[in-house]
Amino acid sequence: xxxxxxxxxxxxxxxxxxxxxxxxxRLAKMPARVTDLAGPxxxxxxxxxxxxxxxxxxxxxxxxxxxxxxxxxxVPEAFDPARTWLDEQRAIWEGxxxxxxxxxxRVMKEREE
Amino acid sequence: xxxxxxxxxxxxxxxxxxxxxxxxxRLAKMPARVTDLAGPxxxxxxxxxxxxxxxxxxxxxxxxxxxxxxxxxxVPEAFDPARTWLDEQRAIWEGxxxxxxxxxxRVMKEREE
DNA sequence: GCAATACTTAGCGATATGTCTAACTATGAT
DNA sequence: ATCATAGTTAGACATATCGCTAAGTATTGC
Numbered sequence: 001x002x003x004x005x006x007x008x009x010x011x012x013x014x015x016x017x018x019x020x021x022x023x024x025x026r027l028a029k030m031p032a033r034v035t036d037l038a039g040p041x042x043x044x045x046x047x048x049x050x051x052x053x054x055x056x057x058x059x060x061x062x063x064x065x066x067x068x069x070x071x072x073x074x075v076p077e078a079f080d081p082a083r084t085w086l087d088e089q090r091a092i093w094e095g096x097x098x099x100x101x102x103x104x105x106r107v108m109k110e111r112e113e
Numbered sequence: 114x115x116x117x118x119x120x121x122x123x124x125x126x127x128x129x130x131x132x133x134x135x136x137x138x139r140l141a142k143m144p145a146r147v148t149d150l151a152g153p154x155x156x157x158x159x160x161x162x163x164x165x166x167x168x169x170x171x172x173x174x175x176x177x178x179x180x181x182x183x184x185x186x187x188v189p190e191a192f193d194p195a196r197t198w199l200d201e202q203r204a205i206w207e208g209x210x211x212x213x214x215x216x217x218x219r220v221m222k223e224r225e226e
Numbered sequence: 227g228c229a230a231t232a233c234t235t236a237g238c239g240a241t242a243t244g245t246c247t248a249a250c251t252a253t254g255a256t
Numbered sequence: 257a258t259c260a261t262a263g264t265t266a267g268a269c270a271t272a273t274c275g276c277t278a279a280g281t282a283t284t285g286c
Binding site: 093 | 126187
């Protein structure tokens, strides 16, 4: 089970902040510069920088610098482990339902006899 | 856009802790008492209680008390908003790819002329 | 009744998080 | 060379988080 994976913790933690989610949504549309990202948030540049570094350490964005401009881009595959974990939980839960179904079926058959 | 939804923040935050994920995986298999959940974690009861209340406030689990025993159960639908948000991001990103595709197709057609 | 069981509450301490201001570096434009 | 732009670093501050111990309450079993 991947629960104790620190990457997964970092990923979910990165997604737990509204500003960071807004930045991701913005970047999902197209890459952007740091200042462009800061604008809509109403936050100061250093604050946004911090959010960006959280996102980058979680692998959710990649950045590169050209001259004095840093361009940020989303890394779509980075969302996969989160999705996979959610899928796993659902599978476990559904597996439990399946076992319940099997149980009910068995009881019903026994009744027929 | 649901980014500024505090529920979503609470949800992702609840999922960002390995102990809480382990608890959820355990509960996905079947409901359990508080002490049963605490056992595998190696953490003290009050600490586990805190995790449980974070999970409950995020809507991920529901608990009920019978006598002196509190039983915790998973709430599978509670994962949906996280899943939905991830889907939305993917849709936005894929929409961008689609537009890129369309652009490439147009350029190719223009070249043919 | 009394002891054991199963939480629950209160409060402490270390560390992490999210925000800011102030001062700095590097690059581009004139 | 000078100045504006774009980002960076350093440090402060309030609050939140995660773990703990110690001391409660409420139920159950003998």
